[in-house]
């Protein structure tokens with residue numbers, strides 16, 4: 065018997081990430097090749113014509129799993145009964161801007177959307193914030209949702225998966241091992257240059273990647289800056305921020321959360337106090353996913369170098385949290 069459709073809300077549907085994301089969701093790459101979906105597309109009033117164009121193209125793909133579509137500029141309509149919300153719509157960073165510059169511009173969007181999700185979505189809704197600064201935007205949406213109640217505060221995530229995937233490819237290229245052989249990668253903290261991509265636990269066919277590479281200077285001076293500043297490098301090269309790779313990471317995050325993963329995955333999740341990160345801060349942690357639930361991997365040893373890196377990215381997130389405190393009163 066075929067499954068009942070689930071509702072997937074996507075904001076910023078007319079944008080460049082939306083254009084890479086929606087077709088893959090509709091083809092079953094996110095929730096499985098047996099799961100029909102209804103797409104609920106939110107964008108600004110001036111973007112509605114472009115959303116309609118994207119919907120025409122979705123129609124023209126004749127996706128067997130696409131069970132319906134809604135286009136709207138009203139968050140209450142977009143999030144109605146949604147099972148999954150991908151919050152992509154925001155102002156992207158241009159050349160010379162840091163993600164933190166977007167804090168106030170985008171913060172207002174996420175208070176409105178967090179409230180609308182909590183009031184309208186399914187109680188078990190899974191929310192992924194892609195729009196930058198994504199950790200703090202997820203923190204804002206979660207805070208607004210908590211005021212309403214109803215939804216699960218643990219289910220408001222920020223996207224660190226792009227950093228995780230970027231790190232995997234850098235490690236594969238350095239070690240000569242395939243990306244698919246790499247396990248147990250983790251990126252701690254903020255989706256910003258302060259993130260700490262940590263391959264101390266990473267293995268390839270049972271071999272330690274740290275031992276294979278055995279080059280602390282490369283880690284500190286090449287690997288971490290390359291992964292941390294990759295977004296800026298792409299903006300510099302393309303004149304636009306990353307889109308297809310960001311959409312791919314969003315698919316990976318939601319797919320693993322919904323369907324489970326056989327490896328550690330980095331997720332930006334509200335801290336439960338693990339590893340000394342204050343409760344509620346949306347922080348990149350190593351997670352495992354099973355039966356539609358995620359769990360932070362516990363008990364990893366944090367050496368002195370890593371402690372410094374984690375403290376540094378936490379400090380930045382705490383500053384961002386302080387900067388938006390007034391919005392959340």
Ligand code: NAD
Pocket residue numbers: 075076077078079080081082106107108111152153154155156157173193194195196197198223224226227255305306307310
């Ligand atoms: P884009 O400008 O191409 O599209 C953004 C879309 O969002 C536009 O259609 C715009 O009309 C819409 N929008 C703006 N405000 C909205 C609102 N309040 N409600 C609904 N829609 C709204 O941008 P993009 O390239 O698709 O990027 C979107 C966001 O994703 C940016 O914030 C970007 O920085 C971020 N991003 C995050 C990651 C990550 O790894 N977390 C990676 C890449 C990009």
Ligand code: LMR
Pocket residue numbers: 156157163196226294295296298305306
């Ligand atoms: C990225 O990492 O590519 C995105 O966050 C876009 C950006 O502004 O860097």
